Amino acid sequence: MSLENLNEKMEKVIDNLEENYSEVRAGRANPAILNKVMVEYYGTPTPINQVASVSVPEARLITIQPWDRSLLSPVEKAIEKADIGIHPMNDGNIIRLAFPELTEERRKELVKDIKKMAEEAKVAVRNVRRDEMDKAKEQLKNKELSEDEERALEDKIQKETDKYVAKIDEISDKKEKEIMSV
Numbered sequence: 001m002s003l004e005n006l007n008e009k010m011e012k013v014i015d016n017l018e019e020n021y022s023e024v025r026a027g028r029a030n031p032a033i034l035n036k037v038m039v040e041y042y043g044t045p046t047p048i049n050q051v052a053s054v055s056v057p058e059a060r061l062i063t064i065q066p067w068d069r070s071l072l073s074p075v076e077k078a079i080e081k082a083d084i085g086i087h088p089m090n091d092g093n094i095i096r097l098a099f100p101e102l103t104e105e106r107r108k109e110l111v112k113d114i115k116k117m118a119e120e121a122k123v124a125v126r127n128v129r130r131d132e133m134d135k136a137k138e139q140l141k142n143k144e145l146s147e148d149e150e151r152a153l154e155d156k157i158q159k160e161t162d163k164y165v166a167k168i169d170e171i172s173d174k175k176e177k178e179i180m181s182v
Helices: 004-022 069-082 104-141 147-181
Strands: 038-041 044-047 052-058 061-066 095-098
Touching: 004 104, 004 147, 038 069, 061 069, 069 095, 104 147
Parallel strands: none
Antiparallel strands: 038 044, 052 061, 061 095
16 A cells, blocks of 8 residues: 555645635735636636636735626626625726725634634544555455554554644644734
8 A cells, every 4th residue: 555645635635725725815815716706608607717807906906807898797796696705896897806904803713714724624634544544454454464564554644644734734824824914
């Protein structure tokens, strides 16, 4: 048994955490907040970045310019429906999303959310560890591994788990500092 499968699964957990963090509104305009916004385009739900140009001209402003002007209203409705916490402003040509200054209370709420996401990621990493440990025990039971090999494998699995948990803490601390310093 190799640890490649373990590392692959744990990397997916890290990637998922980073994607979730990119969608957290930290006071700065970040186009990733629109990643899950779908616009009804000729009867098909389409990601906003496939029907419009999304840009960040200022630190607290996102502009969305649909390639087809008839999409202004559907884009605006999709943003409101997505409930991202920002009201779109439509001037007939482009849609603006102005990010308000974060209050101290809102920052603390965001930090709690970030810690919760980090804890969920750690649980996911530990679940991967448990599955791999169970496989090692199964291999021992089936006489595919000796007890020493099984113990060595479990040690390697634990070291990898510790490495990924530390990585999650590092990513979480970085995001927390970003929110508190905005």
